[in-house]
Amino acid sequence: MILLFAAGLALAGEYHSGQVVAFEHEMTPPGGMFVGDITRPPAFQWKAKLPGAPLNSATHSEYTRPVVAGDTILIGSAAGKALYMLSRRDGGLIRTFPAASSVESPPTVYKDRVYFADTGGYTWCYGLDGELQWSHMGNAPVLVQPTIADGMVYVTNVDDLAVALNSKTGELNWRYQAKVDLTREAELTLYAAPPAVILDDDVIFGFSDGSLIALDRSSGEVQWQRRVGEGRYPDLVAEPVHYGTDLLASGYYQPLVAIDIETRNVRWRVDAGAAAAVVVDDSSGKAVVYHPGSDGNLRAVSALTGAEKWIWESGVSGSLTMPVATKAGVFVGSSDRGLYLLDASTGDEVWRFHEDFILGGVSSAPVVAGRQLLFVSNVGNLYAMIAPKAAPEKRPAWP
Numbered sequence: 001m002i003l004l005f006a007a008g009l010a011l012a013g014e015y016h017s018g019q020v021v022a023f024e025h026e027m028t029p030p031g032g033m034f035v036g037d038i039t040r041p042p043a044f045q046w047k048a049k050l051p052g053a054p055l056n057s058a059t060h061s062e063y064t065r066p067v068v069a070g071d072t073i074l075i076g077s078a079a080g081k082a083l084y085m086l087s088r089r090d091g092g093l094i095r096t097f098p099a100a101s102s103v104e105s106p107p108t109v110y111k112d113r114v115y116f117a118d119t120g121g122y123t124w125c126y127g128l129d130g131e132l133q134w135s136h137m138g139n140a141p142v143l144v145q146p147t148i149a150d151g152m153v154y155v156t157n158v159d160d161l162a163v164a165l166n167s168k169t170g171e172l173n174w175r176y177q178a179k180v181d182l183t184r185e186a187e188l189t190l191y192a193a194p195p196a197v198i199l200d201d202d203v204i205f206g207f208s209d210g211s212l213i214a215l216d217r218s219s220g221e222v223q224w225q226r227r228v229g230e231g232r233y234p235d236l237v238a239e240p241v242h243y244g245t246d247l248l249a250s251g252y253y254q255p256l257v258a259i260d261i262e263t264r265n266v267r268w269r270v271d272a273g274a275a276a277a278v279v280v281d282d283s284s285g286k287a288v289v290y291h292p293g294s295d296g297n298l299r300a301v302s303a304l305t306g307a308e309k310w311i312w313e314s315g316v317s318g319s320l321t322m323p324v325a326t327k328a329g330v331f332v333g334s335s336d337r338g339l340y341l342l343d344a345s346t347g348d349e350v351w352r353f354h355e356d357f358i359l360g361g362v363s364s365a366p367v368v369a370g371r372q373l374l375f376v377s378n379v380g381n382l383y384a385m386i387a388p389k390a391a392p393e394k395r396p397a398w399p
Helices: none
Strands: 003-006 020-023 043-049 068-069 072-075 082-087 093-098 108-110 115-117 122-127 132-137 147-149 152-156 161-166 174-177 196-199 202-206 212-215 223-226 241-243 248-252 254-261 266-270 279-281 288-292 297-302 308-313 325-327 329-333 339-342 351-355 367-369 373-377 382-384
Touching: 068 367, 082 297, 108 147, 115 382, 147 196, 152 202, 196 241, 241 279, 279 325, 288 329, 325 367
Parallel strands: 020 108
Antiparallel strands: 003 020, 043 382, 068 072, 072 082, 082 093, 108 115, 115 122, 122 132, 147 152, 152 161, 161 174, 196 202, 202 212, 212 223, 241 248, 248 254, 254 266, 279 288, 288 297, 297 308, 325 329, 329 339, 339 351, 367 373, 373 382
16 A cells, blocks of 8 residues: 655645655554644754754755654755665664765655655665665756656756656666757756656656646656746746646746646636745645745635635745645745744744744745654754644533
């Protein structure tokens, strides 16, 4: 049986987003202290410096995101040259998976293997015991989480090259190089790319010219193409999200669109862009899309019509991370500030966390696993927080 986790958040039919990590083996259940749900604002549990040499927060951001596997955390570091396995209980180092350069995207765990990429252009496959299985050189930095389906590993690098690799051997099955957009000759493309998304027999990639392209998963042949991104930076760097009959996609500058998968027509649009994936919350029966704007504003819109429900303004222009919806509300990070918890109904701020650094911030999405909240700050700190257990139900004293 395949269990699906959204980078540490178990999918139970309520929250839909990208960053899916596939587990096809029985995971070691986490310790009892983590069991439950986040129903109230969390409290500090521990802090650990990410492995690697010290880096100045004024010159870098941490885009790595933790992935929870049982009682361990798998995470990269902008200052390191490896993927690291840490303890969920105290952040202590358990194991190192060496790489050629820094690992700045989440890994994918499948069966007894872990797949990840580095900024040197390599894709790596290790056993969870630390034994190297294979590596593949892609010639340009890879900043996406590998997508795995039916024995294939799909990755995209920052030069708009998509590849399909054999998950057992690392051999190249096919490659697709997106055409250069001559209209952007005087503009630099963004140093980013979205992960691949599996949609039936196709795999969907986003590219710097603002196009979504569907390729046949087996052959790499183009099945269809749709232009999404607009403006000065049309780059698709936010992962598209499949929900119902729609594919939700954002250009960095603008817009957010809901594309009907069958006709590939745009059903609705919001004139705001994003650097991170949306999340769809349908726990109340009326699906809401949380859209983390590249303008620093989080928007809650109807998944059916795109109508705005509320908007939360961070007060700064830094991009927002992918939101994480919980029973306590919506967690979202700001690359210029910190981490916030917002009321899901109104968008009002419920809780916040800021480090005491002028140039601090949170550039990668937080992860929720049971009652534990994990996130990385731009200065290279990994934080673990834990939510109080739900208050016991009150019973009448008599009878």
